[in-house]
Amino acid sequence: MPDGHIYELNGVRLPHDDAIITPQVAAALTRGNYERPEVLATPMFLDPEDRVLELGAGIGYISSYIAKVIGVAHVTCVEANPKLAEYIRRAHDMQGLSNTTVKNCVAVSGNADLSPEKEMNFYIREPFWSSSLDPGRDPVSVERISQEVLSDLIKDAGATAMIVDIEGGERDIFRDADLGSVRKIYVELHTRYIRARGIKACFDALSAQGFYYDQRVSHGGVVLFRKL
Template sequence: MSKPVIYELNGVSLPHDDAIITPQVAASLKRGNYERAEVLATPKFLEPEDRVLELGAGLGYISSYAAKVIGVSHVTCVEANPKLADYIRGVHEMQGLENTEVRNCVALPGGAKLNPDKTMPFYIREPFWSSSLDPGRDAIAVENIAQEYLSDLIKDAGATALIVDIEGGERDLFKGGDLGSVRKIYVELHTRYIRPKGIKACFDALSEHGFYYDQRVSHGGVVLFRKL
């Protein structure tokens, strides 16, 4: 029986899973540049006392890095893809982490109306990072996922920092609601999905909440906002 493949990257161990880790992702893990921008940026704004809420947790790599290597107080991962949510739980267990939680749900802005059954369709695509709430692109499966208001997730997690990578969902995420205890928001902007008007909407909403663009940490399409 062959030995299981484990990727070791910046102090984090990730088990191979054919259903999740594509050849492209595997190559990036082997080269050591998977989520490189985030690994370089997070130590610049996360501190040990921070409680992190991560939306769109992917493989659980950044959450594991934040909890294990940076040593933040707690990380709550929100992942809409149920298979990824299970994988992330396994990754956290592999690191021996006890200060993390994984929630399989979708975060909604404060002004959004919940569906009667408090679920909504999430469109699964390959590779996994193409999955989203957008029905307009080819999907291999559709899952009905629990809806949660962002403000409730923040309150439940006691979050002081948000890390957001949700394939265009950032456009409307920050409209209305209450960002409560959050003081730092690190978000990947997906211009190809939300277009310039969506970028402006995201900046405008965060400005209304009292956040400003932090040039020192931001790079390209990954932007840090801080509370004034």
């Protein structure tokens, strides 16, 4: 697909970029089924007054959709991959959005031991969705990315809802976190990375803070937690 090509699906327009849009992603965008389950689910739990904190924003499709089509009050996107963060800003500009913020950083749990320089290694892989904090699995490059504590991100964003897709980071991110104003958390569980103990750790951490599993919106490995 040549640069300059525009994908259009579900009211969102995305620019082609050979460095970002892999053939697999391009095919899904062209068919109109890229992240389709998530797009179908978000109107079931997000409201126009919501302020959303998205961890692992990818190519900015979901954030563009909820900001433009659902019309949430604000979306703060946290994306560790600097190339993706730049692409997300371009995607948001293409929609003409003024209710989004993009932060190129890594969200860490409340009990994280921050390095003195407040940076950490982020391992870039192909395809982009395999990038993570895990040093294994053959990274193609390593970036030093700034760290921000989750509770601080929530407070700064005034978040009432979260969307989380962070390649295994969901195991620990909610541990000892002050979730403050958040009432809804939509999490993709990466079972192949965190295994059964990691899933339990995620559920336990959220249950301890008064969140329950909402089966009406959850599907497969993507789970909605609501505050009691």
